[in-house]
Amino acid sequence: MTTSKTPKPATRATIREVALDAGVSVAAVSKVLRDAYGVSDTLRAKVRSSMDKLNYRPLASARGMRGRTYTIGLIFPDLRNPFFGDVFAGVNSALERTQYQAMQGISVSVEALTEAMIDRQMDGIILVGPNEPRATLLDIASRIPIVAIGHHDDPGSTPFDIVNNDDQLGARLVVRHLIGNGFRNVAMLSLNNQPSTVIQQREIGYRMEMVEQGCGEAINIVRASQVTRDVQISVRRLLESPDRPEAIFCWTDLMAFEAISVATEMGLSIPDDVAIVGYDNTMFCDFAQNRLTSVDQSGELLGLQATRLLIERIEGRSESEQFVVMPRVVVRASSKRRQVPD
Amino acid sequence: MTTSKTPKPATRATIREVALDAGVSVAAVSKVLRDAYGVSDTLRAKVRSSMDKLNYRPLASARGMRGRTYTIGLIFPDLRNPFFGDVFAGVNSALERTQYQAMQGISVSVEALTEAMIDRQMDGIILVGPNEPRATLLDIASRIPIVAIGHHDDPGSTPFDIVNNDDQLGARLVVRHLIGNGFRNVAMLSLNNQPSTVIQQREIGYRMEMVEQGCGEAINIVRASQVTRDVQISVRRLLESPDRPEAIFCWTDLMAFEAISVATEMGLSIPDDVAIVGYDNTMFCDFAQNRLTSVDQSGELLGLQATRLLIERIEGRSESEQFVVMPRVVVRASSKRRQVPD
DNA sequence: TGTTCTACGTGTAGCGTTCTACATTTTCGC
DNA sequence: GCGAAAATGTAGAACGCTACACGTAGAACA
Structure with a gap:
């Protein structure tokens, strides 16, 4: 007599269940998820269809334990400024069709917010018009990829990317x-x-x-x-x-x-x-x-470029870049x- | 000859290291962290001091794997409306001196955003002026605690809390x-x-x-x-x-x-x-x-009350509540x- | 026909927490 | 003083994923 498993767990599907359903290994499903090397088209199709069927969505926390959370943070110094809405729009269009999601932090202190975002395993942070001293930015950058929108410094002198208008x-x-x-x-x-x-x-x-x-x-x-x-x-x-x-x-x-x-x-x-x-x-x-x-x-362009650079950084680029838009x-x-x- | 451990891991401290430093078990540290029952003042003090010393901060993803992430999500239908800044302020003051952090989602579609927040293990979501049909809200509420700001329904008829102005x-x-x-x-x-x-x-x-x-x-x-x-x-x-x-x-x-x-x-x-x-x-x-x-x-009051209710919900309350502020x-x-x- | 590559799959050890179950010590009523 | 109850602490199994280290089977080459 075997203990029968609960048939419908009512809880969300895990990678294991998808693997079971597709008749493949957990590792294979993970590969499909990450678009990693070494998956045949047949296997990919099988896994994809099981994922759809079970309505599977990867859990960010679990991913965060091993690698990325596919979440990037946005920090603004002043929320009343309607300008940030434009930046949002740019971030969004850069994120379209990617797995990444942007979240804007809400807090009194930028420093506290940065820590909170690091705690929450953001893959990277976009800082808009940071007022923090250079040393603080460097410290943050040593712990998490950041790109600053609106921060002037000599090209190549910072370990993080910068997107500016002139x-x-x-x-x-x-x-x-x-x-x-x-x-x-x-x-x-x-x-x-x-x-x-x-x-x-x-x-x-x-x-x-x-x-x-x-x-x-x-x-x-x-x-x-x-x-x-x-x-x-x-x-x-x-x-x-x-x-x-x-x-x-x-x-x-x-x-x-x-x-x-x-x-x-x-x-x-x-x-x-x-x-x-x-x-x-x-x-x-x-x-x-x-x-x-x-x-x-063009806040929208700033947001778009910053996001693009940040994702490049997260995915491996190591030399820092600057992007400057011309004001008019x-x-x-x-x-x-x-x-x-x- | 023993293999010597790297002395300064340069990486962030984990609960294990705190336990080691304080000379107690990992479980004990966790208890202190969560203000759980069964810790003596002496132990608590020891652990606290080790945490300070090592600059320890709990990792949200890891917490998420077992329980809360201490993060709540905010969703607005229209980012251009300056009103939401007021709500922010209220949310913030409610969160002061708690472990929780608020994050505002950024996306084109509210539905997609909600899913993204569930994937990211938000402990709860505050929906401002949701335009979604009632059924959608009920579906979301069945999967994650939510409170709606600006949504009219009969008191007690929804499984979620509501904060409104009349x-x-x-x-x-x-x-x-x-x-x-x-x-x-x-x-x-x-x-x-x-x-x-x-x-x-x-x-x-x-x-x-x-x-x-x-x-x-x-x-x-x-x-x-x-x-x-x-x-x-x-x-x-x-x-x-x-x-x-x-x-x-x-x-x-x-x-x-x-x-x-x-x-x-x-x-x-x-x-x-x-x-x-x-x-x-x-x-x-x-x-x-x-x-x-x-x-x-008074967006600030709305934000404050919504946050208060949401946290109560997260921490166990099961009957739904409504809060109404008088407009002037x-x-x-x-x-x-x-x-x-x- | 053997040998080397390459492509494709799998098993499994963690990642840093929480929390149940249990062990040990202290307190207290009698 | 004795046993029970209360207080305090610990061990260790998850949680859902990623990615390293392998295994295997054909294909390509000599």
């Missing part, structure tokens, strides 16, 4: 555009307390182009924190100052919208009293109440040519 | 507010192709309150898809129609911003030509270029009392 150029283009449209006293609204290389680059670009355009004496960088209240105060102070700038270049669309808000509140008209330009070209720029000129850094200014009414009162 | 009431409050401010011809801008119970409830609330306020004959529900272009066309058609509504109640802030955009483009003034009201009370409502009256459903109208200029031309 932030320095982006800032220069903005200044060139504004001055070309008759705004010479251009201030820049930047971020404080964040040693981000992206901000640095944009500030450098702004400075250099102002000088090259002969407006060096008008250089004026105001820094505020991300907090709405703080931005409002800074913008108001700027707009109330005796030599009110003719234009404000904001380091992010989000800040630009806040600038528009303050200007509107003060009864100023845009762009006649003050022009405003943002960065990211998010969907809100198009709205008629904003009509915000902004720099397009998308002109809208907020920086329309100045009507100089003759 | 959408019917929210809509009623909007109508009441608008009519109280002199707008009688109130149209509603809703969503098509999405059998969401949230939308249903808001439509019902709108209808009922319109009737009760004696404006039944003005009821007018226009439905558009989420696509920007589609919304614009619908709003434009509405505003160009011979009996242009005096106010538009938009089912989401996002749509309301688009409505403001179209109205602005057409040269209409808000609220004198048309009042506009949104739903969600997202941060953009405050901006002077929007000044959007909106319904606050936050009045801004976009619905200011009508200046009736006498």
